[in-house]
Each structure stands twice: as structure tokens, then as C-alpha cells.
Amino acid sequence: MNGIIIRVFAAGLFIAVAHALRCYKCDFGVGSLCLTGEMTCAAGEQCFSGKAEAVGFVPIKTKGCLKTDQCNKTSNTDIGSTNVTVYKGLKTCCNTDLCNAAPGASGLPLLPLLLASFTSLLMVSVAV
Template sequence: MNRILLQIVAVGVFFAVGQALQCYECKIGFWNLCITKKVMCAQGERCFSGKGKAARFVDISMKGCLAVNDCNKTYDVNFPSTSNSTLYKITKTCCNSNLCNAAPGVSSSAMVVTTIFALLFAHIMV
């Protein structure tokens, strides 16, 4: 009896994990640079890609998971949050399949390797 119960629980966990949506996440990126990692969304969330402008001229981007009710909207982010001074404006567009919010901009490991080579090259040139 315990064996059957354990198998039922295992199958339930398998289906619960199998239905989680995997997305790229980038807290904030500037121009075309966005350091990403893969994350699992919670139930009721979708992947999103956000594009916007900071200070009216700097391109910014975001990626991650977003509640379905917050999808496909434009947001003004103010600083401080109670003021009328807009820090940046961003439009968040959602999609509903694994890793659908675009390929990673720059992975953190690629950024580390690039930095190391740049430092070595600068040291050689000096």
C-alpha cells in the first residue's frame, strides 16, 4: 500500500514540475547588454520581455516571469516611488512557452571571460 502511495506522489510531482514554465531572467539591462539566467515561473505566471527607455534616451530591457494579469502593459517607474518624476518607462510583453522570451543577451560566464581577457590584454599593452 505504501509503495502505491509513493508512486502516486512521484507521478504527481513529475507532472507538477513538468508544467512549470522556464524563462530567461534579466533584472535590468542597458542597450543590448542583459545578463541572463534561466528561472522557473510560478503557477499563473508567463515569460516576459520588457523594452523601454530610461531618462528618455537610454534603452533598457528586462526579462523574467510575470503574473498573467500584468502582461502586455506599459509601466512608469518613478523615483522616489511617490513622486511624479519618471525614472523609466517599460512595456512588458508576455509569451507562454519555455524560454520564449528570447535568447540570453550575455551570460554571466561570458561576461567574466570577456573581462579577464580585457584585463590581460590591457596588462600586456601597458
């Protein structure tokens, strides 16, 4: 009888450890617009929500999975080898399923708008 209890406990522990963390994913969002889906994190990763400002005033957001040692840190995103910072942002992590906020707008009609906005930002920052 004790062997059965131990096996059931071990199976439950294995299932709990093997459960992968699910997070919302948004590669690039501007303002409140973000094409959001879901993703599964690898071992050693947590969900994150990233907030930044491009060119000093355009709000940018990202979501997804991030290695735990990179959580809650501010980082710069530069253009190539020019050392021109496009944006500086903070990625805040959490560790429960879908904890990195509710999904944003979905659908492909916003993609061309986002790409055009990002291209404009890059052109402005290169020209400066």
C-alpha cells in the same frame, strides 16, 4: 484494462499540468547588454520581455516571469515619492519554455558597468 488506461491518462495529465514554465531572467539590461539566467515561473505567470527608455533615450530591457494579468501593459517606474518617472516600458508576455528571447551576455564583468550606468541615470533624472 480500462482502469489502467484511465490511470495512465490521469498521470500524463498531471505531469503536463504540473510542468512549470521556464523563462530567461534579466533584472536590468542596458542596450544589448543583459546578465541573463533562467528561472521557473509560479502558477499564473508567463515569461515576459520588457523594453523601455530611461531619460528618453537609453534603452533598457528586463526579462523574467510576470503575472498574466500584468502582461502587455505599459507602466512607469518612478523615483521614490517624487513622482519623477525614470522610465516607461512595455512588458510583452509569451507562454512556452524560454520564449522570452535568447540569453544576452553573461558574466560578472558587466555588472559594475551596468550599476554605474544606472546610478548615472538616476543622478541625471534627480538633477533635472
